Amino acid sequence: MSRKRIIYPAAAVIVLVAALAIWLIRAHATLYAADPKAVVTTPVSKTDNAQPAGAVAPATAGTPPQLALPNESDFRVMTESSSLKLWVNDKTGHFKVEHKQTGQVWRSYPDPEQWAHETIAGNWRNNLLSPIMVEYIDVSNSKSQAKTISWLEDKGALEGFQATADGFKATYSFTGTQFKIPVQIRLQGDYVETVIHDPGIQEGKLSLLNIKLFPMFGARAYTENEEGYLLVPDGPGALIRFKPNLTNDKSFYRANVYGTDTAFFNEQTDRNPMRLPVFGLKSGPQAFVGVMTAGEEYAKLFAAPGGAFGQYNWVTPEWQYRTKYFQSTSKKTETGFFTYSKERFNVPERKTRYYLLDQGKNDYVAMADKYRIYLTKEKGMKPLQPKSGEVPFYLDIIGADIKKGLMWDKYLQGTTTTEAKEIVGNLLTRGIKNVTVQYAGWQDGGYSSYGGLFPVDSRLGGNEGMKQFIDYAHSENIPVYLTANYTLNNTGSDGFWPIFDGMRDLSGTVLEFENHANREMTTLVSPKLSTETATKDLSAYQALGADGIYFNEGIGQFLNSDYNTRYLAGRSEVLNSQRELLQKTRETLGGVSVENANAYAIDEVKHIHRLPDTYSYDIFVDDQVPFAQIALHGLITYSSEWSNQREQYQNEFLRSIEFGSYPSYIFTAAGSGSMKGAYSIWYYSMNYRSWLDKAAEEYARFNEALGDVQAQFITGHRTLAPKVKETVYEGGKTIIVNYNDQEYSDGRIRVPAQDFIVLKGGLKT
Structure with missing residues (x-):
């Protein structure tokens, strides 16, 4: 009897618990709907449905989200701009943006209409559903491997949801891994902006490697008869078109914004570095262009064609907090192992703007147009004021270089300052009027002698000869820039000691640059020291009458951290020091040019030299487009490869015409074979006499095409x-x-x- 009294209450408790569980499941079933079909929602007025700024929703730590799409009916209007409406699900942080005039909707999660056809399973299915995913590692365990987990899979909670005047803010709490990521969403004019607040990030025992926030924003699967593509800023721009993945190809695009950081990865590749923090996605009649506007120096761009990770095509910033690097175990750095940096990269904010394009104007040209507007409104760039009705002609003159000899290096003279006058005079007599000179290899020892650039080598005419040449050029209304590289030092000049002043990687190794042509190694200068040295030299350039500096192979182009304790600097600090130098150069001399400049330098320079006009030829890329050139034309001048160094002469000439690039040549007065074996300037066919007629003929054709559209x-x-x-x-x-x-x-x-x-x-x- 007593036994029955024990059993019956226990059974009753079990029944009650089961009933309670069923009630809880039903009560929260509206949080997510399992793979729902599209739900047409009735627009709700802002005044009826918008949450007042400052209102805080209770944390949902006790109700972990289910692994499914958010229920469309749970969204409500949070705020509006003149053209857009922001809808928010305050239980998940997912949002959607509605174009008020056309009714088009961009979602931060997969399009419900296509989700029923998604076949990917496992972790990546959960990743695609989640508003945020992180990659992490246990740095305390030397055998630990990097892992990716989504907020949904980690039974996440949305904490401190709060309405703001232009959107909302909340913290994504990862219950299992214990990460807390504070984010904010803002709606402004024609864009929605996502923000990660780094100071508020919390880590438990695990270390954060990277974050993808709202990676599926605007994502779309291939649909027959609907044009769609991803835009990535590879070279001039590249399109990855939506298409059936018939070969089960898992390739994807992943690139560091502003190129690799040599302090972590010191290996040269033939790929185009990513110069612009821009990306885009077009799907049928709607499209967006994304711009990383803060913290992008610690970001990669991740683009997944359909089939790589599910059927959707998607593109997103991948915000970096730690990175893999090679820990050398030998003096020659030939042996070692890969590990991760321990300290987290921090910036105040990491921002991405998603500009939503109008229906009917939503291709890559419209994306470039929107980025151009961003450069003018946010970066203060002004429309170009052409010097004349004839296109600019960029002339690189090579003074000298050196080549390795049996006992000592041999000096190879290319062009003296007197001969430089002859080159310019010959161009003028053939009708090439709007010339800008960039004089390289003028320093003591020639082009490949780095460090201690001044005075001008006496064998070329010395300082006095350079002054006379510049005076002559000015009499013909021709500006003269002096080419300079402050990134390397192989002379020991400027008081440089590699062991004290060389750039160091995270393991403390002094880093060197390997010359492709001769395999010679040259020490990299600590980035902060390089900008300090260049700043000190400005008065010497000014004394010669130079109109500016053309920075090549370094400042404005390469962005590296430095672990030399004398000049310790992260990417953000180096970026700011480079911008300060470019601004100071422009203010002191009047102009500054950069080779293949990163976006952070564009608003400070007058000209971008050797802007790429070809992409990296990834197998999944379908088309090359002049995205960068469309965005920049009319704001700044740019040129492609030197005309006399083209591999496919006529095709590359035509590409310059198509892309709106201006002509450039690299000349010497010495014979074409005179620079054979040079350390750096080993190019063939540089003798100007061989090219005068062709240059004049080409210049006339450039004027025909571009002379009256420079601005x-x-x-x-x-x-x-x-x-x-x-x-x-x-x-x-x-x-x-x-x-x-x-x-x-x-x-x-x-x-x-x-x-x-x-x-x-x-x-x-």
């Missing part, structure tokens, strides 16, 4: 037929380039083979 923005670009491209400028002027070996005709126009035509009034329909 105009590019407003259109498309493919008319295979290897036939159209570029349109503000005033309607249209250039059609035919790369084919046969004439192109569509019944309205005829474009000769391997040539271009100019249509003043545009292509008639």
Whole structure:
């Protein structure tokens, strides 16, 4: 009997607990709907449904989210701009943005209409559903491997949800791994902005490696008869088109913003570094362009074509907090192992703006146009004021270089200051008027002698000879920039000691640069010391009458951390020191140019030299487009590869015309074979006499195409037929380039083979 009294109450408790569990499941079933079909929601007025700024929702730590899409009916309007409406789910932090005029919707989660067809399983299925995912490692365990986990899979909680005047803020709490990530969403004008507040990040025993915040924003799977693509800033720009993944290809794009950090990864590759913190996604009639506006120096861009991680095509910043590096165990750094940095990279905020494009103006040209507007409004860039109606002609003159000898290096003279006058004079007599000179290899010892640049080598004419050349150039209204590299030092000048002043990686090893041509190793200068040295030299440039400095192979182009305790600096500090130098140079001398500049340098320079016009040829990339050139034309001048160093001469000439690039040549007065074996300037065919007629002929063609549109923005670009491209400028002027070996005709126009035509009034329909 007593036994029955024990059993019956226990059974009753079990029944009650089961009933309570069922009630809880039903009560919270509206938090997520399992793979729902699209739900059409009725718009709710802001005044009826918006949460007042400052209102704090209770934390949901006790109700871990289910692994499914958010329920569309749980979203409510949080705020509005003139054109957009922000809808928010305050239980998950997921949001969607509605275009008030067209009704288009961009979601921070997978499109419900397509989710039913998603086949990916396991962790990555959960990752795609989650508003945030992190990669982490246990640094206390030497055998630990990096792992990725999503907020949903980690039974996350959304803490401290609070409405703000322009959106909301909340903290994503990862219950298992104990990470806490404070974020904020802001709606402004034509964009929505996501923010991670680094100072508020909390870690438990595990170490954060990177964060992907709202990685599925705007994501879309391939749909037949609907054009879609991802835009990545590889070279001039590259499109990864939406298409069926018939080969089960798992390739994806992942690149460091502003290139690799040599303090962690000191290996040269042939890939184009990522210069612009920009990306985009187009799906049918809607599209966005994303711009990383703060903290991007510690970011990568991650782009996944359909089939790589699920059927969706998506692109997102991957915010870096620690990075893998090679820990050397030998003096020659040939042996060692990979590990992760212990200290976390911190910046005040990490921001991404998603500019939502209008229907009907949503291709890569519209993306570039929006980025151009960002550069003018946020970075203060002004429309270009052309010097004349003729296009600029960029002339690199090589003074000298050296090559290895049996006992000592041999000096290879290329162009004295007197000969430089002759080169310029010959160009002028052939009708090439708007010249800008960039004089390289002028320092003692020539181009490959780094450190202690002044005075000008006496064998070229010394300081006095350079002054006379610059005075002559000024009499012809020609500016002269002196080319300089402050990133390397192999002379010991400027008081440089590699052991004290060399850049060091995280393990404390002094880093060296390997010359591709001769495998010679040269010490890298601590970045802060390089900018300090360049700043001190400004008065010497000014004394010569130079109009500016052309920084190549370094400042404005490479961004590295430094673990030399004398000059300790992270990427953010180096970025700021480079910007300060560029600004000081422009203020002191009047101008500054940079080779293949990073975005943080663009608003400080007058010219970008050797801007890439080809991509890295990844197998998953479908098309190359002039995204960078469309964004920059009319704001700043830029040139591509030197005309006399082209590999495919006519094709690369036509690409310059298509991309709106200006002509550039690299010349010496010495014979073409005179620089053979040089450490750095080993290029062939540099003797100016061999190129005068061709340069004059090309200059006339450049003027025909670009002379009267120097200050105009590019407003259109498309493919008319295979290897036939159209570029349109503000005033309607249209250039059609035919790369084919046969004439192109569509019944309205005829474009000769391997040539271009100019249509003043545009292509008639």
